[in-house]
Amino acid sequence: MKLWVTPKGDKWLCNECQKELQEVIEQEKWRAALEKFEPMLRCSECNHGDVEIFD
Numbered sequence: 001m002k003l004w005v006t007p008k009g010d011k012w013l014c015n016e017c018q019k020e021l022q023e024v025i026e027q028e029k030w031r032a033a034l035e036k037f038e039p040m041l042r043c044s045e046c047n048h049g050d051v052e053i054f055d
Contacts (some may be wrong), residue, residue, distance in 0.1 A: 003033045003035075004031065
């Protein structure tokens with residue numbers, strides 16, 4: 001999960017959503033501020049986490 005600094009505020013994005021939004025990231029010149037592997041983080045776009053937690 002990466003934290004992206006965008007013109008409209010910071011967003012956490014999973015790898016899948018990052019690929020889908022790559023054109024927007026390049027056009028709006030988003031900056032990756034931080035990368036973190038934390039099970040509790042959720043993507044701002046799809047609301048899924050990078051890490052699946054099994055019960």
